[in-house]
Amino acid sequence: MDVKIEQSWKEVLSGEFEKEYFAKLTQFVKEEYNGGTPIYPPAKLIFNAFDHCPFDKVKVVILGQDPYHGAGQANGLCFSVNKGIPFPPSLLNIFKEIQSDLGTPIPQDGDLTRWSDQGVLLLNATLTVRASQAGSHQKRGWEEFTDAAIRELASRRNGLVFILWGSYAQKKGAFIDRNKHLVLTSPHPSPLSAYQGFFGNHHFSTANRYLKEQGLSEINW
Numbered sequence: 514m515d516v517k518i519e520q521s522w523k524e525v526l527s528g529e530f531e532k533e534y535f536a537k538l539t540q541f542v543k544e545e546y547n548g549g550t551p552i553y554p555p556a557k558l559i560f561n562a563f564d565h566c567p568f569d570k571v572k573v574v575i576l577g578q579d580p581y582h583g584a585g586q587a588n589g590l591c592f593s594v595n596k597g598i599p600f601p602p603s604l605l606n607i608f609k610e611i612q613s614d615l616g617t618p619i620p621q622d623g624d625l626t627r628w629s630d631q632g633v634l635l636l637n638a639t640l641t642v643r644a645s646q647a648g649s650h651q652k653r654g655w656e657e658f659t660d661a662a663i664r665e666l667a668s669r670r671n672g673l674v675f676i677l678w679g680s681y682a683q684k685k686g687a688f689i690d691r692n693k694h695l696v697l698t699s700p701h702p703s704p705l706s707a708y709q710g711f712f713g714n715h716h717f718s719t720a721n722r723y724l725k726e727q728g729l730s731e732i733n734w
Contacts, residue, residue: 538654561589
C-alpha cells in the first residue's frame with residue numbers, strides 16, 4: 514500500500530502497511546472522511562508528526578492519546594493547536610511548566626511545529642477523530658500502528674528521551690528499555706491531574722540535560 518508519509522518512516526514502517534489491520538484501518542478512515550461528519554485533523558495532516566520529524570532525527574518522543582476534536586484545533590501533533598486557536602487547558606499547563614522549569618515565557622501561539630522541526634516526535638496514539646466525539650476512532654488500528662512506530666524507535670535507536678504523561682502513555686511505553694533510553698513519567702498536564710505531580714516535574718530541563726550529555730543540541734522549548 515502506498516502511504517503518503519515521510520520517506521524514512523515509510524521504509525521503517527513498510528511492514529505495517531502490508532498488514533491486514535492497516536488495510537481495515539485505511540478503509541475505515543477513508544469512509545469517515547467521506548461520511549459528512551467533520552474528521553480531524555485535515556486528511557493531509559494525519560501523519561504530520563512523522564513528516565516533520567524523520568526517523569533518524571528524532572531526539573524526544575512525547576506521547577498523547579487522541580487528537581483534539583474541536584473545529585480548527587488539531588494539526589496532527591499531540592497537544593499542539595493551530596495558530597490563532599486558544600490554548601486547551603493541558604497545553605497551557607505544559608507552557609506553565611516550561612516557564613517554571615526553564616524561565617521561558619509562555620508563547621504567543623500553541624503551534625508546536627517548532628518542536629517537531631527540532632526532533633520532538635509529538636505522537637498521538639490515535640491519529641484521527643470525529644468532530645465533537647472524543648475517542649471515536651480508538652480501537653480501529655491506530656494504536657497498533659503507533660505502537661509499531663514506538664517499538665522501532667526504541668529498538669533501532671539509542672539515547673532517546675520518551676516523555677510519558679498520565680497512565681495511558683505510561684502503559685503504551687511500558688516496554689521501552691530504560692537502559693537504552695531516558696524515560697520520564699509524571700501525571701498528565703490535564704487540570705484534573707496537573708497539581709498531582711505534573712507541575713514541578715522538570716521534564717524539559719531534564720530532557721535537555723540528557724541530550725547535552727550525549728553531545729546533541731538541546732531543544733528550544
